[in-house]
Amino acid sequence: MIIPVRCFSCGKVIGDLWERYLEMIENEDKSDGDAMDELGLHRYCCRRMVMTHVDLIEKLLRYNPAEKEMHGQLSKQN
Secondary structure, eight states: OOOOSBOTTTOOBOGGGHHHHHHHHHTSOOOHHHHHHHHTOOSHHHHHHHHTOOOOHHHHHTOOHHHHHHHHHHHHHO
């Protein structure tokens, strides 16, 4: 879904670090640990929040239940 704004355990703000973390991993070819160290994520609870996050928002934005209902009604009319 959407990266949480704060770490669930300690409350540190981590939401603003997600994009930079992805950039470091993909473009700069850094390891997960090196990227998190550079971002200041030293606690294991904060590291867990970033490493285990699954970004599903783009997939969910494509889902529209109203559109599905409209297609079902159109097929019944034909």
